[in-house]
Amino acid sequence: MPGSIQSLERAAAILRLLAGGQRKLALSDVSVTLGLAKGTVHGILRTLQQEGFVEQDPETGRYQLGAELLRLGNSYLDVHELRARSLMWADDLARVTGESVRIGVLHQGGVLVIHHVFRPDESRQVLEVGSMLPLHATAWGKVLLAFDPAAPGELDDELKVFTRRTLAERAELDAECAAIRELGWAGEREEAVDGVAGLAAPIRDHRGSPLGAVGIGGAVERLAGDGGFPPALVAAVRDAARSISRDLGATMF
Incomplete structure (x- = not known):
């Protein structure tokens, strides 16, 4: 097994040191406490500062934890x-829809599946927790693109084509996202995988900000066989999104 990376170990030790005891520490304090050369500590602190993990007081020169760590912690x-x-x-x-359910969040240019419930039948299925879904070609991704201001910036300049139905032009995708904002939900028919459709709605946190998406996926014949999504399925997905949002403190529903 490969060994640990010394510079990362030292950076972690510095962050832990700044997280406990005094709120602000001088370069010499960090150096003496950790038994590291000042030059080494300064180089690591400078890198951490550039990444937003550490901040330096312009008057005293002392260091403290940065806002980026708070953002990551909250995430x-x-x-x-x-x-x-x-x-x-x-x-x-x-149970209500008879389809598999996925909950996803924006992550590194895609949708990270953080929870997956199997379709309630006897068919063999594969757990997808930890898998990534494309932003522009799934219902979950299009919900995030429509409602999360950070999501469009995660798209690649050239959108990958998965099937003949994939929206690969930004203008088409932007128009669909505008429609999704009006509807409050997103549907997708064979845009990521032939024969598969999806239906999703946004989950909001206590601030009313989009936190993720919940949706169902399955055979296109069941979800959108006639080209449209059955109102009962749309209502079930939206109700689930509202219920989760309310549990998270959202009041807009």
């Missing part, structure tokens, strides 16, 4: 809170 808490609050509603959605 971690939000995602775990989302999954915890979603379990019951996701199970109910699978």
